[in-house]
Amino acid sequence: MSKALRELRSDGEATRARILEAAGELFAAAGFAETTSKAIAARAGVDLASINYHFGGRGGLYQAVLIEAHRRFVDLADLRELALSAVPAADKLKRLIGQIVQQTTDDAGGWHLAVLVAEILAPSSHAQVLFQSEIPSKASYLNSILAELTGIPEDDPALLRCAISTVAPCILLLIGRRGVPGPVQELRKVPYGDLVDHLHRYAIGGLEAIGREYAGARAARSRKRRK
Template sequence: MSTKVRRRPDSGQPSAGERASERLLEAAGEVFAEKGYDRATAKEICERAGMNAASVNYHFDGIESLYTATLAHAHRQIVTIEVLQEIASSDASARHKLRAYIAPIVRRLASPAAASWEMRLLSREILSPSPVKAAFIQAEILPKKKLLGDVIAELIGVKPDDPVVGRAILSVVAPCLILAISDRTMLSLMMPGITDSDAEVELLIDHLERFIHAGLMAVAQHVQAETGARPTRLASGTAPRTRKKA
């Protein structure tokens, strides 16, 4: 599924091939968001991009690779792996890292840009997975999930591969999924005010951070009770305990 994109010249400006690929990806994103992977055609995508009918095969080796590229692009509009790696490598506390993870995702999903084709495409993929879901999860989601899992494991006081971390990740991600798949008008009707302004979005981030952190601390206390450990959270840098599997 390699994408044929020529390198940029030394000037740093996109090459003609890169510009064509970007135009094609933008048109494809709109079509995929409207019709889904199964009903979209290379012909329609090329027509919308104003390009030759063979462009999909030339630039992306086929419609499947093009769809994979649009999904990856869409997911990176929410948050990139580079941003998460920077957070993970910082000297901030685990709680501050948790907020730093949540904040850009919520800002993106709660903003007017959530109506863009990128968010509509991801919503469609969540609700009706395509044949490329496994490759997409492996390439885009799992690396980001690992970084989040490391922070959650530190907060709870367990190793990152402990099953409790997976359950906790679900608790963290679930509110973001609601924002991702919700129609903006319906969301405003059901919960007026939570995303109506930048200030309200920041309050939502504050709320989610407090809510999620409190839940993780409750899980940590439960884990500590199970292991018979003292009811104190592990300090950053302390080796996590290994729990016995039931």
């Protein structure tokens, strides 16, 4: 690759990143419907054609922002490294919960959190891109941790229920960033270490109970087949 081509590609990547960051900040502040391409272009210091060139329009840009927001919330490489590590499964889950709690209770946070909260509370058709690009691969690593804890195969529907039950409190904490009054705000005031310990113990207790139930049912089926 020639030097001129490398520089052109580098400039293009920098422009794309600048547009993405500007769009993320504006979408977080005003939402997708109220944020115009013109406002994004002005904030990023580019022309409107650059948005169309890099993202195919405002809708494509918003999808890119959603993907980037999800990546900042849970990084696939970090999750993969955690899931494949030699750390005991219970400790893996605690580390993951700790990472999520740290983000959801940090009042500073970043635009990615506001964008995700808005999409959770009022899902748009653009959210489907997350189920196509981000969520499946991350869910597979979470499932591997939960399977190790429960003894339930990763393709068993029972493990999906376990995953939803484990993640739900963290999503609730994320929604609590909107400042809606109620018990979630009291929960967010709990010291970080105490909150992580509580959520971890609660999750482990439920997962172990489901695992015992699953093992018991499997043993009962095995005995029945032998008769």
